Amino acid sequence: MAVDQVLADGLGGILSGDEWTVEREELEAYGHDETEDLSFLPEVVVRPKDPGAVPAILELAHRLKVPVTPRGGGTGLSGGALPVRGGIVLSLDRCDRILEIDTGNMVAVVEPGVITQVLQEEVERVGLYYPPDPASRGSCTIGGNLAENAGGPHAVKYGVTSDYVMGLEVVLANGKVLHCGGARRKDVAGYDLAKLFVGSEGTLGIITRATLRLVPQPEERAVLLASFSSLRSGLDGVLAVFKGLTPSACELLERDAVEAAARHLGRPVPVPGAEALIVMEVDGFTRDDVERQMVTAGERLEAAGAVDVRVAMTRKEREELWALRAATGEAVKAISTYKEEDCSVPRSRIGELVMGVKEIARRAGIRTICYGHAGDGNIHVNILRMDADEATWRDRLPAVIEEIFSLTVKLGGSITGEHGIGWTQRRYLPLQLGPVEMETLKAIKDALDPDAILNPGKIFPG
Amino acid sequence: MAVDQVLADGLGGILSGDEWTVEREELEAYGHDETEDLSFLPEVVVRPKDPGAVPAILELAHRLKVPVTPRGGGTGLSGGALPVRGGIVLSLDRCDRILEIDTGNMVAVVEPGVITQVLQEEVERVGLYYPPDPASRGSCTIGGNLAENAGGPHAVKYGVTSDYVMGLEVVLANGKVLHCGGARRKDVAGYDLAKLFVGSEGTLGIITRATLRLVPQPEERAVLLASFSSLRSGLDGVLAVFKGLTPSACELLERDAVEAAARHLGRPVPVPGAEALIVMEVDGFTRDDVERQMVTAGERLEAAGAVDVRVAMTRKEREELWALRAATGEAVKAISTYKEEDCSVPRSRIGELVMGVKEIARRAGIRTICYGHAGDGNIHVNILRMDADEATWRDRLPAVIEEIFSLTVKLGGSITGEHGIGWTQRRYLPLQLGPVEMETLKAIKDALDPDAILNPGKIFPG
Numbered sequence: 001m002a003v004d005q006v007l008a009d010g011l012g013g014i015l016s017g018d019e020w021t022v023e024r025e026e027l028e029a030y031g032h033d034e035t036e037d038l039s040f041l042p043e044v045v046v047r048p049k050d051p052g053a054v055p056a057i058l059e060l061a062h063r064l065k066v067p068v069t070p071r072g073g074g075t076g077l078s079g080g081a082l083p084v085r086g087g088i089v090l091s092l093d094r095c096d097r098i099l100e101i102d103t104g105n106m107v108a109v110v111e112p113g114v115i116t117q118v119l120q121e122e123v124e125r126v127g128l129y130y131p132p133d134p135a136s137r138g139s140c141t142i143g144g145n146l147a148e149n150a151g152g153p154h155a156v157k158y159g160v161t162s163d164y165v166m167g168l169e170v171v172l173a174n175g176k177v178l179h180c181g182g183a184r185r186k187d188v189a190g191y192d193l194a195k196l197f198v199g200s201e202g203t204l205g206i207i208t209r210a211t212l213r214l215v216p217q218p219e220e221r222a223v224l225l226a227s228f229s230s231l232r233s234g235l236d237g238v239l240a241v242f243k244g245l246t247p248s249a250c251e252l253l254e255r256d257a258v259e260a261a262a263r264h265l266g267r268p269v270p271v272p273g274a275e276a277l278i279v280m281e282v283d284g285f286t287r288d289d290v291e292r293q294m295v296t297a298g299e300r301l302e303a304a305g306a307v308d309v310r311v312a313m314t315r316k317e318r319e320e321l322w323a324l325r326a327a328t329g330e331a332v333k334a335i336s337t338y339k340e341e342d343c344s345v346p347r348s349r350i351g352e353l354v355m356g357v358k359e360i361a362r363r364a365g366i367r368t369i370c371y372g373h374a375g376d377g378n379i380h381v382n383i384l385r386m387d388a389d390e391a392t393w394r395d396r397l398p399a400v401i402e403e404i405f406s407l408t409v410k411l412g413g414s415i416t417g418e419h420g421i422g423w424t425q426r427r428y429l430p431l432q433l434g435p436v437e438m439e440t441l442k443a444i445k446d447a448l449d450p451d452a453i454l455n456p457g458k459i460f461p462g
Numbered sequence: 463m464a465v466d467q468v469l470a471d472g473l474g475g476i477l478s479g480d481e482w483t484v485e486r487e488e489l490e491a492y493g494h495d496e497t498e499d500l501s502f503l504p505e506v507v508v509r510p511k512d513p514g515a516v517p518a519i520l521e522l523a524h525r526l527k528v529p530v531t532p533r534g535g536g537t538g539l540s541g542g543a544l545p546v547r548g549g550i551v552l553s554l555d556r557c558d559r560i561l562e563i564d565t566g567n568m569v570a571v572v573e574p575g576v577i578t579q580v581l582q583e584e585v586e587r588v589g590l591y592y593p594p595d596p597a598s599r600g601s602c603t604i605g606g607n608l609a610e611n612a613g614g615p616h617a618v619k620y621g622v623t624s625d626y627v628m629g630l631e632v633v634l635a636n637g638k639v640l641h642c643g644g645a646r647r648k649d650v651a652g653y654d655l656a657k658l659f660v661g662s663e664g665t666l667g668i669i670t671r672a673t674l675r676l677v678p679q680p681e682e683r684a685v686l687l688a689s690f691s692s693l694r695s696g697l698d699g700v701l702a703v704f705k706g707l708t709p710s711a712c713e714l715l716e717r718d719a720v721e722a723a724a725r726h727l728g729r730p731v732p733v734p735g736a737e738a739l740i741v742m743e744v745d746g747f748t749r750d751d752v753e754r755q756m757v758t759a760g761e762r763l764e765a766a767g768a769v770d771v772r773v774a775m776t777r778k779e780r781e782e783l784w785a786l787r788a789a790t791g792e793a794v795k796a797i798s799t800y801k802e803e804d805c806s807v808p809r810s811r812i813g814e815l816v817m818g819v820k821e822i823a824r825r826a827g828i829r830t831i832c833y834g835h836a837g838d839g840n841i842h843v844n845i846l847r848m849d850a851d852e853a854t855w856r857d858r859l860p861a862v863i864e865e866i867f868s869l870t871v872k873l874g875g876s877i878t879g880e881h882g883i884g885w886t887q888r889r890y891l892p893l894q895l896g897p898v899e900m901e902t903l904k905a906i907k908d909a910l911d912p913d914a915i916l917n918p919g920k921i922f923p924g
Contacts (some may be wrong), residue, residue, distance in 0.1 A: 001780045104810035149650045174896045183808035186879035195657035216706045244678045346645035348566035378648045417648035447909035
C-alpha cells in the first residue's frame, strides 16, 4: 500500500526518520492487537519519541483527512487499536516517561506510553499504590488503560482507571492541545472533560499526558482460596462475602478455567475436583485488620458452602495464586479459536448471568469458559470454537452472543465491563443503548471530531 | 410579568393546577438561592410531583424556546438555580422518593428531590453510607448535588458526588429521555455520559433519577481538635497528617472563622487564643484501627507544632465539633455582605494559597476569612465588605477576586472546588480555562442543547 506523498512529506517535516515507517513488516506488526486473529494494514506507522510531536501529526492528518488510530501496548481485546480504515497508526509506546511522582500530593504525572506495571513498581518504592491492574499490566500502557478505562482484579475495592484520573493533556482532532484537571483533588470549573476522554477509546482525542491519583500502599495483604463443589455454590460464595467487608479482590474461576491455567503453567490443579474457585484478597494497614477480615471472609465462605478454604499468607503463596488467575485468559485462548465477552451485571445477578450463559451454550451446543471479576459482577465469558467448522462458527456465533448480551442487559448489565466496544463489539452496542443514547454519543463525537478522523470504525455500529 | 398564554396552556395540559404557578410571591421565592443577595424573576415556577412530567415540560420549553432553570434545594452558592433569563424555574423538590435501597448491590435509586441528609439517614439504618456531605446537607437535594458535583468534609477520604454516581436518567433539552449506567459497577460501553452530566450545572440535561453507590458504614469514628498559635503552622499541620494515613475529614478554620461560628452558636470558643484549628476525623471498622489512626495523627500534629490536641471520642463531643464547623459558613456571612470564593489547589500548596490571599487582602485593605476542606486543598475564602461603601466594594472586588484566582491557577488550582461556576463565577472562568478548553465546553453544550434553553447564562462568560 503506497503512502500518499503529501502525507509522507508532512510526516518527514515533523518527525525524524526513525519515528515513522511504511515498511511492510512494521505495518503488519502494528496491524493487529490481542483481539482474536484480526489484522488490518495501516498506510504508515508513526512512533514519536516525544508527545510534543502529536499536535503537528494531528494537524497534518486533519488537513489531509487521514484516519488516525492511536495505540498503546496493543493488548486490547475489542480491537480498539486496529487500523480498520488504514491511515496512520499512532503508537505512543515510546512516550514512556514518568515525569513526576509527587508524594506530597500523592499524584503521578506520566506520558501515555508508560507500562502500567512499571508505574506501579515505581510508586510502590515510595509507599504509594496505583491500583488499576488489567491482566496485561506487564505490557499494556497507561494511555491504553485510559482509552479503554481498564479495570482488573483490584477494581472491586479500588475502582477502575477513571477513578484515578485527575488531569489530562489531550490533543484534539484538529491538533489543538487541551488541558483538563491537574494535581488538585477537587475541580468543578466546567464540564468534567477528563472523565469524558477516559474510556472514549481514542475516538475523541489523543491523550499525551496524565495526572494520576495514587493512594497509600496497603502494608498488609492476605489471599484466600475457596473451593466449591458446584459452580452455582461458588457464585453464591461471592455474594456471601460482601457485607460490611470490602475485599481488595474477589475473582471466580470455573473448573475448566482453573484446569486450563494450571496446565498452561505446568502446575498441578490447586484443589482437584473443585467445580469453582474463588481467589479473594484483603488488604489493610495492620496485620490485625487483615486477619480480622480473613476470618470474617473465611467464615462467610464456609457458611455459603465452600468445601475448602485456604489462606496464602506469604508473598510467594499469594503470587502463585495470582499467577494462576493471570494465566487464565491466555490459557483458555490456547485451547481453541475463541470469542471473549466481558459481561458486567449488578453483583447480585452473577448467578443468573453465569447459569444463563451455560444454558444458552448448552442449547447452542457450544462450549464456554467463565471466569473473572465476580465481586464486581464482571464475568469474562469465553466462547470456544473447538472443532466447529468455519461456516458453523460464523453462522452460529452472532446469535449466541446476542442471546448472552440480551440476558446481560435484562439483568441490568453492560455488554462490556472493561474491554471496551472497539471494533468487535460495535454491532452489539444497540442491544444495550437505545436510539437516544446512541444519538447523544454521536452528537458528542461529531462535536469533537467532525471529520471523523480519530479511530474511525470504532464504537459506532455501521 | 405576564406568562405567555401558549406556555400557560401547554403547562396546563401537562400538570395539575397545584404543580405550577405564576403568583408573584412564588416567583420571588424561587427567584433566588443562597448566593449572596441575587434575585431574578422567572415567568413561571413549575414543581411537578412526579419526574415523569419532565419530558413533556422540556418538549414544551423546547418548542417555545423558553429558558428552563432547574432547581433543587436552592442552597447553591454560585447562582446555579437563579433564573437569570426568566422563563421556567423547574423545581424538582417534590420528586423526593427514595425508590430503592439495594443492600446486596449497595446502591440507592433516588429521585432528584431527595434531601441529602434524608438519604444518608435512610441508608445508615441498613449499615450503609452515602458520603457526600455539603454543609447544606439538611436542606440541599441529591439533584442539586449532582448538578454541582457537591463535595463536603468527607470528600478527603471518600471523594465527591461524581464518585458515587453509577447511573442516571436524564431528560435532554428536546424532552427525550436518556439512560446511562445503572447498578452494575463496571460499564465501558460508549462514553461515560453520567460523569458528563454530573457537574454540568443543569446546562446539558435535567436529571430525573440517579443510581448511587453506597459503601459500608464505618462502625467507629473519632474526631480530633488541634489548635495552633499561627495560621501558618495550622496549614503545616494539615500537610503533616497525610502520609500513609487518610483521615475521613481534615478541616481548617482560621481564628476569625472559629470566633464567628462560636458566637453564632452562642457557645464559648473551643481553644481561646488559637490562631487556627484543625478538625480532623478518622473512621474504620474496629476501635483498635481508629485509635491507631488517632494516635498517629495526634503525634504528627504535635510534631508539626500544634499547641493542643484533644480527642472527642463520644458522639456528642463529635457532633459539637461538627456543628461548629457546619455553622462557619452562615456565621461568617452574618458578619457582613460578602463574596465567597472556593479555591482548590493541590494539597501541598494550601500554605501558599492562604498566605497569598492574606497578602492580597492586606494590600487591598479588605478583610477575608478562610476555612474549609484543607485536606483536599479546597479553601473557602470569604471576602467581607464590612463598612466599605457600595461604590468602593463594587469597584475593588473584581480586581481582588481576579488576583486571588490568578494565584490559585498559578498554584495548579481551580477557581472552584465544589460550588460550581454558575452565574457569579462565569466571568472568571477564562482565568482558569484557555480558548481550547472553552471552545470544547461550548462544542459539547451546543451538541446537547443547540437552542440554549437549559439554564442559560450559566458557566459560559458573556
